[in-house]
Amino acid sequence: MALVEQIWKDKNKNEVNPLAFSELAQEIARKIHEEGLNRRGKPEKNKSTQLRKYYDVVFNLNQRAKMTASNWNAILAQLHRQLALVHYAKGRNLVTDSFVKMMDELIKAVNNREDLQIITDFLESFMAFYKEYRGNN
Numbered sequence: 001m002a003l004v005e006q007i008w009k010d011k012n013k014n015e016v017n018p019l020a021f022s023e024l025a026q027e028i029a030r031k032i033h034e035e036g037l038n039r040r041g042k043p044e045k046n047k048s049t050q051l052r053k054y055y056d057v058v059f060n061l062n063q064r065a066k067m068t069a070s071n072w073n074a075i076l077a078q079l080h081r082q083l084a085l086v087h088y089a090k091g092r093n094l095v096t097d098s099f100v101k102m103m104d105e106l107i108k109a110v111n112n113r114e115d116l117q118i119i120t121d122f123l124e125s126f127m128a129f130y131k132e133y134r135g136n137n
Contacts, residue, residue: 062119083108
């Protein structure tokens, strides 16, 4: 089942899965952390500071979207620009396929301000769990 389908209990009714921000976010964080380790179990990809950059941009775009005068199309364009930057990081071997896939699914699922809020909340939970796994690396 796709990640986005697991976040929403019923997207048409805008009902969020109550476990999306706990169990699901933790599971994804663990998987992405493990994929970022090298053969010796040392962090090699998906460094916290790298992933945090993308979360910060999504968070800031969400804050702009909350402002009534914000241009939604401009916000959406900036959000989709992040996909190019995530793929660039993948090309530089800084992030793993799973991180790229997660960001790709999340960003493409945003159609309105409410979607952006849910995605931002999910990424916040993901980052919290990721920090637990990753520590200071």
